[in-house]
Every structure is written in C-alpha cells, then in structure tokens.
Amino acid sequence: MSPHNGEGHGRDRNGYDYPTDDEEEYTQHTENGAGFDRRSFLKFAGVATAGLAATGLSGTAGAVPTRDSFSFDRVVNAVEDLGMDPNGNTPIDDALDGALQSGTLVEFPPGTYFVQNTHSIAGMSNVGIRGTGENWRDVTFRSPQGRATGLLSTGGSGGRNVLVENLSVDNRNDDSTLVWFRLSCQGGVLVRDVEWLGRTPPDDDKGYNLTVEAFDRDGVNLVENVRTGLDASATTVEYPDGVQFVRGGPSHKGETVIRDAKIHNHNSAAMRYTQGGVVTVENSEFVNNQNANLRFTGGDHPDKHSSATGCYVKVDDSATDVGDAIRVDSSGQGQSGAVFRDIVIEWDDQSGRGVIAFPSWGDHGRAEFYNCVVRNDSPSATVNATSTSASDDAVVFENCSFTGDGGGFFADDRPGSVIRDSCIGIPDATIEGFETENVSDSACRTPSDVEGNGSGGDETSDETDGSAETDSTDETTDLPNELVVQGTGTATRYAFTVSEELAPVASTIESHDTVDGSTVEAWVTTSSHVDEFAFAGSITAFEYLEGGPAEITLNGESVAAEDLVDTNDGPTAEVTVTETDGLTAELSAEESSDPDGSIESYEWAVGDETYAGSTATHTFGDAGTYAVSLTVSDDDGASASATTDVSVSDESRLRIQGAGTPTQVFVEVSGELTAVEDTIEPWDEVGDASATVWVTDSEDVDEFTFTGELTTVEFDGGDADIFLDGSAVDPSSVGSTDETPKDLEIRGTGAPTQVAVAVDGELTAVEDTIEEWDEVGDTSATVWVTDGDDVDRFTFTGELTTLEFIEGEAAVAVDGTAVEPSEL
Structure with missing residues (x-):
C-alpha cells in the first residue's frame, strides 16, 4: 500500500481501563443486608472509575477534554441495569430518558439499540453514553426508517462535559434515515471513536450529522476519530440539499478541536465553522466530499485563530460535485487569521471555484499557508482568492509546492498577498495579485513525496480500523480455493459467504471492506481495483448490494455471480418496508433469497392478521411501533423467518x-x-x-x-x-376548498340493470342523460341502464363511497377509469 492512497488508519482504543473496586467495602455493604449486587452497588454508591477522575473539568477551563476530564456519580449498564434490548427490536427511549441526568454515564454492551426519539440532555453536566465493545462498530444505534433522529441533543440550553464514545450510528442504506447529535455546550464535549454507517440521505429533515459548539469563550471541545462514508457513499444531491457532517453555528464562541477524523463521500461540507469561535483541525482526512471539504473562517476569538494541520484532501471522483478542497469562508463576518500547515491536496477532474478558494460573497480576511503540497489536475484555479470586499487582506503561501496541469493563482485586490520560498510546477500558470519571492518551477514536491500524506500517521502505525477484525492472509495460502473480484468502472458493493474457512489476501483489502468470519462485504470500482480471497468449502451466497456487476474469477476461471453458489441451504427471509404513508405500511420480501426458485409460500403476520404473497399492505389502527414477521417455505419443507419493527404515525x-x-x-x-x-x-x-x-x-x-x-x-x-x-x-x-369535480359514467352492458351510487361530496346529474324513472338526490342516485348506448352521467366532489348492482351488471367509470363494487 502506498503512503498516499488516502485510506489512512484508525486508532485501536479499547475503552476505559477500570481498576478493581474496593472488595472489602462491597462485601461489608452486602453483608449488612443492603441486598445490592455488585453492579447495583457501583451505581447507587456513586463509585468513580479510573480514567474518570473525580475533579471533573472545574479546574481545566480552556484545556482540551480527555477521558480523565470527567467525573461521573454513577455508571449504569444499559442492559443489566436499565433492561434495554441489545438486539434492536424494542425501543430503548423510555429507559434512556430515565437514565440521562447530570453525573451519569450510560454504558452499552455490544449489540444493536433501537431509538425512536430525540433525547434531550439540555442543561446537564458530566453526562454521557459509551460503548464497551472492542471497537466502535460493536455498539450500533438505529432509528426508525425514514426519520431524522437525534441520539443526544443539548438544544440551545447548553450544558457542560458531555461524553459520546466508542459507538456507531446507522443511517441505513436508504435515502431518508439519519441519526444526528447536537452538542452545544459551555464546553467540555468529547466525541471519540464514533462512526456513521450507511448512506447519508438528502437534507429532508436535518442539515447535519454532528453539531459541536462551545458557548463560552474559554470552552474547548474535542471531536476525535470520527468517521463517515467508509462503508457507503452518501446519496448524491445538488447543493444545498446535502447534510453537513460536523458543524458549528454562530452560537459557537470557544474552540472545537477535530482530530484524526476520516470524512469520505459526504453529500455536503465535511466540516463547517464559518461564524463565531474557532476550530482546530488536526491529522484528518477528507475524500470526495460534495460542496466543500475544509470549510472555516479565522474566527472571532480574542486569543485564538482557526487552523488545520497535517490534513489530507483528495478529490478524484468526477461525479462528485465539489466546490473546493479548502474554502476560507467567514460568511460575510469579515473574520481573519486562518492558518493551514502541512496540508496535502490531490485534486483531479473538477471544475469548482478553485482548489483553495475564498468565495465570492466576500469579507474573508487574511489566511496563511505553510508547507502545503498541492497537485491540481483540473481546469479549476489552484488558488482563487480574488477579493470582493475592501475588508479582505493578504493571503500568504510559504514553503509550498504546486504541481499538475491545473489553473492559476488569483488574489486581485488583496494587497500584501505573497507566494514565497515555494515551487510552482504548473505549466503556464497565471499569477495575478500575488507577489512572488524565491519561487522556482522545478523539483517540486508532489503528494506521493509526503510520508503518510497527512492522513493520520505513517505506514508503521499500529492503529487499526473500527471495522470487524479480518483474518488476513499472506500472498500465498494453503486454502484450496481462490476467488477474485475485479471492478469494471462502476462502484460496486458486494457480499458473499463461504461454508468453511475464509481469508482475504491482505494487500488487496481496504479499510472500508469488512471480513467477518466466513462472510465478506466489500467494494470494487475500476478495473485496477481487485479483491482476492482464499477459502475452503464452497460459496453459499453471493449478491450485489449496490452497483455491479463485477468481473469474478473462481480458481482461475471466469464465472457469473449467479453461477457461484453451488449449495442450497434453503431460502432466507428478510422483511423490507418499502413505504409508509400515515398508518399504512407497504411490505416486501424482495431481499429474501430463493436460491433455486423453490419458495412455495410467503406468509406475513402482523398481530393476529396474516397475509400471503411476496408483498403485503397493512393498515394499523393506531400510531406506534409494531412487529412484522415473514415466514418463507420451499417445496422441500425448508423455511426461514424474519421480524422487523415498523413505526407508523398519524401525525x-x-x-x-x-x-x-x-x-x-x-x-x-x-x-x-x-x-x-x-x-x-x-x-x-x-x-x-x-x-x-x-x-x-x-x-x-x-x-x-x-x-x-x-x-x-x-x-x-x-x-x-x-x-x-x-x-x-x-x-x-393551503386551506383552499376548490375541488375539480370528477366524472361518473354508468353504461349498460346488454341487460336491464339497476345501479345505486353514493358520494361523500355533492352529486350532480348531467343534463339529458337521466330518465324519469331514475332517482337522483344531492349525494346519491339509483338509475337503470340497458345496452351500451344507454349511459347515465354525473359529476361529483369528494369520493365515490357506494357502488351496488341491485339487478344485473353495468360498466362504471370515474374519470375514465373502470370501477368495480368490490373496490369500494
């Protein structure tokens, strides 16, 4: 793996190292008849854990929060103490709301937890949630499909000392589900080892994944090792319909430190701090994010300036609508002083406002760039800092290197702007508004010359990704079978399972690929992107989850995906909720597997009601969350079942x-x-x-x-x-009562027929179509028709509520569409 591939590393943080508690005190307590078990004793006695020092943050104003900064009066286990369901079936909202209070840390054992509502921690201090797994993907929070749900929110009331650590949240792989945090506090927020899984949707309900703000000038927050877009790309949208990943608004007055972040494939700004206080970005990685990657201002703090150090930005996806790699943006506030050090940028095939840009809406003050390496292979300007405001001032580049075939450098109306002690290896690059001092055009540094490439550590780092452990193998293996999956130019996510042992060839697997025992879920893109695996036994399942197909080779021979599976362990069942509309849910079994076409029956169960078929529609009586089960059976007697929760609302x-x-x-x-x-x-x-x-x-x-x-x-x-x-x-x-009347036609079909109709609005007979023996009222009518030339016509508002053939049969249509009595 080259040191500049943009993958980076993630740190292996195994949580708190709790000490042995005072056994003598515990024994005396229980022997005296208190009746608490060991965990209850810890909870009610308020025993502080190691790494959670009793001093809190009261004496550390202005310091970056660490694990040792917090003091919790009680530590409770979400499952053992609070009775939460770790299997993701029963909502945990009531138990979580009851536990969240100042001085409480809620610990979640490995599992999946289902949250339906936003959980307020407004005004609380020393409060938090933490997963206890070996990595952050061991504890996952899911929200109802199609909803934006806040896992924790301080609202505008603030708080102090909030911990969120060692967990993941699941946006699912749809275009509507989002889990977000709003942590706007006086200071002391620590968000550490947290990953957003699944596909980030458009901004239909919430404009961000994570808000971290410090209301106090001396307040400091830390966002460390957060990740998104490594397992699935966000839904592509047009600006401004994307979701910002991490942001601070005008109420941010202190400092937020973002460290060791990996933000990939997001559909809006990867990070945005364009007003208020300052942001400090360190050793973080930004790859193919729409709109902007690094976007911030110098800030208006009296003692600090915003900065980015040791960061890596890569844009090489021509389908990604990216405005710039770095956007110096104070949103018209005239803030000044942003500093960028040791930044590496690779920019391909984009036509944004510039690789490094100061937007046209103006008032973006002084910015300085030191020891940065930029390759620009696009028509975009390399630096676009032309001023639109009299308050804009100098832009400084020092000891920087620029290569590629890209555009020039522009700083018109910014007196004092300079490029010094630098290398510009861009042929025919135009330079306007910048003075140049000691600038050469040869032997420029490129991103490939930079060790580690600013992506969070060098190649000898012992850090690891948060995905499941992989049983990686060397280039040679004694497993008898070899499977090779090669891209064809389209981003393709695939999954397969083998019956026995499986080992990937380590050099071919990326950090966003997952190997869990005998199951793989991974991505390939271009023809140069190849994943290789060795395995024993047979391939029992293979499917394309997104994109495809790929080129597949099994033991040296090309094979189609549908021909890979040579064993039949029977069908599998999976419930898919394709749509909810009010209290009605549309259900589908489309993700269930039918390996040899032998499924004979699909049976749904919703409470006491059952349905047959591969799809079903169910209307619930009241709003709430309901368990929906599906059982599939094949002609050999094999069956499989699955259950999911469906949430419906009449709101x-x-x-x-x-x-x-x-x-x-x-x-x-x-x-x-x-x-x-x-x-x-x-x-x-x-x-x-x-x-x-x-x-x-x-x-x-x-x-x-x-x-x-x-x-x-x-x-x-x-x-x-x-x-x-x-x-x-x-x-x-809105509120209009105008309604276009519908046409109702009753036509004979050959025999005398008496027809009764009724509507819930107003019914009006069409002149000259009604005979004297027909009976017509304001909302209903009873008429006779005979052959195809005998037609009675009406217009009506509202809906047709009754259609009855009292004698014989007729052809009835509403606005030209046939209607049968059984449909009403």
Missing part, C-alpha cells in the same frame, strides 16, 4: 425554511400542533393549533408535527419555503 410534519429574507410566517392546523425540539427560537410564538415564527436563510428552519389538516399559511413580508411531510407545498393552495 404530519411541517417544515418552514427561510428563503433568504427575514419573514414572519403564520400557520394554523385543524388539530393539535407541536413544535419539534431545538428548532424554535425564543421570539417564535407557538400555540395549541397555530404558530407565528420568523425565518431568514435556508439554514433557518422551524419544524412542527400536527394532527388534522394544515388550514392556513400566511406570510407577513418576505418569503419562505413550506414542506409538508417532506414535499414542497404552495402556500396559496
């Missing part, structure tokens, strides 16, 4: 989003209106069925859930975007 969701101008919006519903936590400001007024709120730009969003119908949307100046259950709504159409 609608309303989103009010700013459109660029300050706007007052009044909304009213026919039922009950509830504000979504963390989206409402103090000046907004919210009642039981109506609200008056203010919004400004697209990042200013107010959200509500409600029952009944949305009856009123009014603007007092300006404009805003209104979304109902994720779909844009024309405010002028």
